[in-house]
Amino acid sequence: MPRSTRAVVRSTRAVAAPVPGLVPADADAEARIAVRKTYKIYIGGAFPRSESGRSYLVRGADGTPIANAVRGSRKDVRDAVRAARGAFPGWEARTAMNRGQVLYRVAELLEGRRDQFVAEVAAAEGLSAGEARAQVDRAVDRWVWYAGWADKISQLLGTVNPVAASYFDFTFPEATGVVGVVAPESSSLLGLVSRLAPVLVGGNVAVVLASEGRPLPAVTLSEVLATSDVPGGVVNLITGLRKELVPPLAAHMDVNAMDAWGVPAEMAVAVEAAAIENVKRVARAPRGGGDRIDWLDDRTAQRPEWIAAFLEMKTVWHPIGV
Amino acid sequence: MATSSDRKVTTRTNSAAVGRGTARPSTWGFGDGQAIPWEYAPAPESREIVQLQSRYGLFVGGKEIAPRTGQWFTTIDPATEEPLAEVARAGVEDVENAVAVARRAFRRSWGQLPGRERAKYLFRIARILQERSREFAVLETLDTGKPIKESRDVDIPLVAAHFWYYAGWADKLDYAFPGRRALPLGVAAQIIPWNFPLLMLAWKIAPALAAGNTVVLKPASSTPLSALLFADVCRQADLPPGVVNIVTGPGEIGLALVKHPDVDKVAFTGSTAVGKQIGRAIAGSGKALTLELGGKAANIDFDDAPLDQAIEGIVNGIFFNQGEVCCAGSRLLVQESIAEPLIEKLKDRLATLRVGDPLDKNTDVGAINNAAQLAKIEELIEAGVAEGAELYQPACELPSRGYFVRPTLFTNVAQSHRIAQEEIFGPVLSVLTFRTPDEAIEKANNTPYGLSAGVWTEKGSRILHMVKQLRAGVVWANTFNRFDPTSPFGGYKESGFGREGGLHGLLAYVRLEDR
Numbered sequence: 001m002p003r004s005t006r007a008v009v010r011s012t013r014a015v016a017a018p019v020p021g022l023v024p025a026d027a028d029a030e031a032r033i034a035v036r037k038t039y040k041i042y043i044g045g046a047f048p049r050s051e052s053g054r055s056y057l058v059r060g061a062d063g064t065p066i067a068n069a070v071r072g073s074r075k076d077v078r079d080a081v082r083a084a085r086g087a088f089p090g091w092e093a094r095t096a097m098n099r100g101q102v103l104y105r106v107a108e109l110l111e112g113r114r115d116q117f118v119a120e121v122a123a124a125e126g127l128s129a130g131e132a133r134a135q136v137d138r139a140v141d142r143w144v145w146y147a148g149w150a151d152k153i154s155q156l157l158g159t160v161n162p163v164a165a166s167y168f169d170f171t172f173p174e175a176t177g178v179v180g181v182v183a184p185e186s187s188s189l190l191g192l193v194s195r196l197a198p199v200l201v202g203g204n205v206a207v208v209l210a211s212e213g214r215p216l217p218a219v220t221l222s223e224v225l226a227t228s229d230v231p232g233g234v235v236n237l238i239t240g241l242r243k244e245l246v247p248p249l250a251a252h253m254d255v256n257a258m259d260a261w262g263v264p265a266e267m268a269v270a271v272e273a274a275a276i277e278n279v280k281r282v283a284r285a286p287r288g289g290g291d292r293i294d295w296l297d298d299r300t301a302q303r304p305e306w307i308a309a310f311l312e313m314k315t316v317w318h319p320i321g322v
Numbered sequence: 323m324a325t326s327s328d329r330k331v332t333t334r335t336n337s338a339a340v341g342r343g344t345a346r347p348s349t350w351g352f353g354d355g356q357a358i359p360w361e362y363a364p365a366p367e368s369r370e371i372v373q374l375q376s377r378y379g380l381f382v383g384g385k386e387i388a389p390r391t392g393q394w395f396t397t398i399d400p401a402t403e404e405p406l407a408e409v410a411r412a413g414v415e416d417v418e419n420a421v422a423v424a425r426r427a428f429r430r431s432w433g434q435l436p437g438r439e440r441a442k443y444l445f446r447i448a449r450i451l452q453e454r455s456r457e458f459a460v461l462e463t464l465d466t467g468k469p470i471k472e473s474r475d476v477d478i479p480l481v482a483a484h485f486w487y488y489a490g491w492a493d494k495l496d497y498a499f500p501g502r503r504a505l506p507l508g509v510a511a512q513i514i515p516w517n518f519p520l521l522m523l524a525w526k527i528a529p530a531l532a533a534g535n536t537v538v539l540k541p542a543s544s545t546p547l548s549a550l551l552f553a554d555v556c557r558q559a560d561l562p563p564g565v566v567n568i569v570t571g572p573g574e575i576g577l578a579l580v581k582h583p584d585v586d587k588v589a590f591t592g593s594t595a596v597g598k599q600i601g602r603a604i605a606g607s608g609k610a611l612t613l614e615l616g617g618k619a620a621n622i623d624f625d626d627a628p629l630d631q632a633i634e635g636i637v638n639g640i641f642f643n644q645g646e647v648c649c650a651g652s653r654l655l656v657q658e659s660i661a662e663p664l665i666e667k668l669k670d671r672l673a674t675l676r677v678g679d680p681l682d683k684n685t686d687v688g689a690i691n692n693a694a695q696l697a698k699i700e701e702l703i704e705a706g707v708a709e710g711a712e713l714y715q716p717a718c719e720l721p722s723r724g725y726f727v728r729p730t731l732f733t734n735v736a737q738s739h740r741i742a743q744e745e746i747f748g749p750v751l752s753v754l755t756f757r758t759p760d761e762a763i764e765k766a767n768n769t770p771y772g773l774s775a776g777v778w779t780e781k782g783s784r785i786l787h788m789v790k791q792l793r794a795g796v797v798w799a800n801t802f803n804r805f806d807p808t809s810p811f812g813g814y815k816e817s818g819f820g821r822e823g824g825l826h827g828l829l830a831y832v833r834l835e836d837r
Contacts, residue, residue: 163806269606276601
């Protein structure tokens with residue numbers, strides 16, 4: 001079993017760095033009043049609050065209140081899809097090498113903020129500092145792994161087809177478009193990165209619904225994305241309640257595909273039924289649920305098939321002649 | 323049903339008034355929508371080679387069995403409206419039986435068989451199809467209404483080629499997907515349409531069997547006969563019983579089949595509306611799904627296109643199989659500067675199309691497959707006229723019986739017209755114009771579909787630019803409607819997902835495990 005789902009609830013005091021939230025950093029409390037962070041959503045390269053003006057209280061794994069997160073709305077989902085659609089042509093048109101470099105840059109910036117993520121992941125998931133560090137380190141490495149696929153996946157999936165007539169015939173992959181990513185619920189950072197990176201590397205843009213119970217590391221990741229070279233709108237991230245956000249995303253007619261990995265089992269039928277209305281491609285978690293995967297295991301948690309799941313194969317014919 | 327004679331036939335006199343430099347060679351004499359001046363002697367293919375049974379049962383467990391419903395329906399020749407045979411109308415119990423038989427065959431025989439042995443069965447099937455190709459061609463033409471020259475030269479050779487291609491994969495699955503082991507999914511439920519009955523059967527059954535699955539296939543209710551003759555091929559090949567099962571009946575039987583809990587994989591080719599219905603029916607079930615749905619392809623002609631080749635490509639694009647093709651080039655986008663001469667030439671070419679008896683070897687356009695489809699085509703043609711597009715039909719004579727419609731061309735079509743938006747699935751071409759490549763791309767992609775597209779230009783860099791920009795699964799450049807078992811085929815957007823043909827077609831019938 002992955003550690004993330006069976007984690008023992010520990011005190012946030014065990015973490016390496018103070019959590020910039022509601023929890024008082026008791027040792028330093030008298031010396032300095034901490035500047036708390038407002039956790040916002042990320043749409044079109046900007047950090048708005050929800051148009052609905054709502055928030056919900058996020059608690060750490062031990063039940064301690066950590067912060068108020070944005071309780072996004074159906075309208076936020078629509079705004080995010082619009083931003084994503086606008087960003088798609090530019091991102092898809094990047095050269096494969098350039099996309100690879102941009103995603104590698106995410107790893108670079110994440111590396112520089114490891115301590116912050118270790119603290120947040122530990123608080124969110126109730127992990128020890130060491131366990132949280134393993135999650136964060138693997139998340140950094142996963143960006144590197146996927147970044148390298150950008151200029152290789154076409155050669156893995158593309159073919160030249162030996163047709164029985166005088167034509168040159170070839171097939172190559174292209175991005176499917178706007179992908180709705182319902183992030184894994186329990187693995188707040190590594191699970192999200194493991195599902196988001198394969199979507200982006202192929203040239204897709206994403207509307208991400210962060211983990212409902214553990215959304216804060218995802219929000220901080222969006223701050224990393226905003227300051228890396230990922231163009232605004234390529235990733236849009238909304239926090240809030242699954243039951244409010246998943247249905248409008250699954251039903252949105254300008255979303256081409258859904259990564260349903262984090263869709264709760266009781267919503268799976270409704271999500272797939274809504275998704276078929278514009279023939280969305282749906283990537284489902286394996287039987288037993290997406291939370292059962294060991295995100296730390298490179299052999300199971302990073303795969304070229306996960307890139308391929310959000311690619312279209314295009315076949316081209318041309319006559320051969322003089 | 324409206325007859326085509328009561329429609330206004332626009333002659334070319336209007337456009338002839340627009341001054342053109344050169345006079346047309348009068349000796350051809352088929353201007354003004356007139357019929358061609360020469361007659362072809364009838365050249366009918368004999369139907370003697372086909373021995374029709376009066377009744378066809380279900381093919382389950384290697385045997386022909388009567389349906390438990392005790393009900394039968396009639397399949398007709400759409401060119402004459404004469405009945406061809408009675409076919410079993412399966413019920414839910416028949417579907418349950420067929421799935422159980424397929425499951426047993428998967429567990430006991432086919433699923434246990436080494437790939438090299440599966441391969442030999444598939445090679446056998448390919449060979450038998452080649453040996454009996456004329457019989458299949460005639461039967462396919464009788465049941466579908468498609469011209470014999472197409473069933474003989476396109477459908478049946480491709481069917482055999484498809485089995486041949488996938489036969490060779492059966493013992494090479496270990497090499498197909500690097501680092502992964504390809505395992506069969508189990509029982510595949512497959513539903514196919516009436517436009518290419520045997521070819522769609524081959525696209526479905528060949529990769530499924532190669533990967534080690536067993537199948538229950540439901541052919542369209544208006545074209546079940548070639549699938550039922552294929553059952554005889556399975557018997558001749560000594561294919562283990564239960565590996566291929568064929569159930570016939572109406573759409574709700576297909577729905578019962580895909581919903582069956584013991585089905586692992588669903589593959590459907592047909593309309594987008596039914597594809598969505600199937601998607602809803604199996605939502606959340608965990609079944610693997612591939613869909614090959616409708617299309618509204620743009621065939622884009624630039625001003626530097628080789629005009630004569632382009633005309634042939636346009637005609638082939640929309641009149642092949644009476645336009646009853648999901649990837650038909652039903653929207654012609656012509657660069658404005660060549661629109662006039664191209665449309666003139668196209669009208670001339672339309673006048674030479676021979677419409678009529680599908681069994682005649684000279685026939686270019688046969689019968690529409692069924693009355694409902696003919697009514698739909700007629701309705702959309704009327705909608706085109708009502709919405710203000712300009713209709714042209716050559717003044718060819720249609721047979722007095724059967725489901726026929728004239729090759730139809732609409733000019734002055736707006737993007738908002740139904741004939742530019744909806745899949746007609748008939749011999750109806752809508753012509754739109756554009757000025758710049760960007761405008762062509764914008765218009766071509768302005769559809770929920772994304773199955774295919776065509777590009778005609780002599781400029782290589784422009785072809786590759788268009789190829790990148792068109793949101794379609796197949797792009798034919800300086801050609802149209804080409805198919806090959808090695809070549810992946812399938813759609814973007816609402817034209818479906820998954821590919822058929824090639825290595826990518828194999829992927830649709832396996833699950834991958836780590837080595």
